[in-house]
Amino acid sequence: MNHREMFDGWKRHREQIEVSIGFPERVMAQIKECHAPRQASASASASLPRRIIARPWAKAAVIVLGVLMGLVRIIMTLDLILRA
Amino acid sequence: MTHRFYGTFVGPACITGQMQSCAVGLMAEESDVVRRVLEGDGESFRRLVERYARPVTRMIRNVTGDDQTCEDLAQEVFLTAYEKLGTFDPHRSRFSTWLFTIARNKSVNAARKKKPIYVADPPERTGQDVPEDIVARDEFLTALDRELLALPLDQRTAFVLAEFEHLPYEQIAQIEGVRLGTVKSRISRARDKLMEALHRFGDMV
Numbered sequence: 001m002n003h004r005e006m007f008d009g010w011k012r013h014r015e016q017i018e019v020s021i022g023f024p025e026r027v028m029a030q031i032k033e034c035h036a037p038r039q040a041s042a043s044a045s046a047s048l049p050r051r052i053i054a055r056p057w058a059k060a061a062v063i064v065l066g067v068l069m070g071l072v073r074i075i076m077t078l079d080l081i082l083r084a
Numbered sequence: 085m086t087h088r089f090y091g092t093f094v095g096p097a098c099i100t101g102q103m104q105s106c107a108v109g110l111m112a113e114e115s116d117v118v119r120r121v122l123e124g125d126g127e128s129f130r131r132l133v134e135r136y137a138r139p140v141t142r143m144i145r146n147v148t149g150d151d152q153t154c155e156d157l158a159q160e161v162f163l164t165a166y167e168k169l170g171t172f173d174p175h176r177s178r179f180s181t182w183l184f185t186i187a188r189n190k191s192v193n194a195a196r197k198k199k200p201i202y203v204a205d206p207p208e209r210t211g212q213d214v215p216e217d218i219v220a221r222d223e224f225l226t227a228l229d230r231e232l233l234a235l236p237l238d239q240r241t242a243f244v245l246a247e248f249e250h251l252p253y254e255q256i257a258q259i260e261g262v263r264l265g266t267v268k269s270r271i272s273r274a275r276d277k278l279m280e281a282l283h284r285f286g287d288m289v
Contacts, residue, residue, distance in 0.1 A: 006224070006282060007278070007282055010224075014229070023133075023155065030159060031129065031163060051122070054173045
């Protein structure tokens with residue numbers, strides 16, 4: 001057996017793995033345990049910031065909206081001062 | 085650019101040379117599953133767990149060298165993935181890249197804390213007559229395992245992702261958060277060290 005074959009044999013050996021049969025059930029049970037109250041109803045409201053974070057265009061839109069609202073507020077304040 | 089895929093993902097369509105379309109279909113399907121989970125269908129996450137349980141557990145075991153707790157750590161990886169699923173952006177990366185990044189970070193943290201278990205001692209043989217070549221083979225495998233765990237963590241993770249998970253270098257660069265050239269050199273150095281060890285032990289076997 002040459003070195004290359006030995007190396008490949010070792011790699012095959014390390015690639016073998018058996019995950020226990022109940023693993024997905026364990027994971028899902030833990031998820032349910034930790035996040036039960038948060039599911040379904042939370043998705044619409046609580047996940048909104050997450051959704052915005054995940055989308056660059058949404059982030060840009062929020063920033064632009066914030067800047068515009070700030071400008072409007074400044075103009076309104078200036079208007080109020082000048083009229084007084 | 086060569087793409088390599090996990091054994092568990094490769095269906096007949098992929099084997100017959102339609103790997104690109106298979107990967108695109110897989111990505112679309114995974115994005116769809118993620119969207120459904122974010123919309124409140126938490127049970128859909130099970131499909132992702134079933135698909136990635138083996139690769140994630142294997143990656144953790146090979147990086148940490150810990151056969152005993154790799155499943156517990158994999159469970160933590162999936163829980164973290166579920167919690168942070170809203171930050172996954174399908175336009176930026178594949179789901180597998182994102183998941184392996186979490187797995188990589190957790191296994192690196194674990195590897196820094198723990199002493200590897202599977203290389204502690206070669207398997208003890210209780211039988212009286214064990215063929216010499218089997219003993220030599222076991223010693224050889226243990227020696228290479230030890231060499232793998234002696235690699236610096238950045239080289240080890242890159243090597244594990246390339247050689248055991250068969251990820252393309254571009255994807256590994258994303259997971260590691262480094263340039264493509266850095267990944268190539270890390271894998272090459274890791275391979276050289278292991279081949280050097282192989283020659284050393286191979287001459288003894």
